[in-house]
Amino acid sequence: MYSTFSNRTPNNTVILTGGIGELDTKMNHDRYDVYVNGEFVGHKVLLTQSEDITDVNDFLKTQGFKHFEGRLDGDHYDLHVEDNQSLQDMREALQIYLQIR
Template sequence: MPGGNEEALIGMAAFMNGYFDPGTKLSHDRYEVYVNGDFVGQKNLLSHKEDVTSVNEFLEAQGYHNYLSNINGDHYYIQTEKREHELKQALQIYLNSR
């Protein structure tokens, strides 16, 4: 739509006919990220091509390789035994800068 806002139209579709469809994506998905059980921030997925595994890509690029990760609903859990404090700080900066 020239000069229009496609995101507004997508959001409006969720409210058509007087009801709200909770399955309709309004703006973006997000995951709560935890390291060793401690909440460190939220990962917002800003495009349909992005997914929560970009957190792993970030960690790998920063030199963190010894960790396990898994998804449970909208929670993303990372377990590590090495450099926990540094990893948490790096993730907090990454998650809050986006």
């Protein structure tokens, strides 16, 4: 069992202490900027620890997209697709998905 507590010092500095497993805990929601072929589409917010940025790939596969590649660079997730029709369809599907999620 890990514990975390804060202690205010006379200079209003907050000191946090805790156990080793503490780094695995999500303190804030992770948020990624999602792009398709370099064009911004929206934000993917991960609300739980079980969510992952690759959930976007799973969604796209369920929508019938097969030929694309995702690349994570920091908080930017760039999907690349060659086919122009798939490109437009993917952007539209992702815009809806990212607004709902």
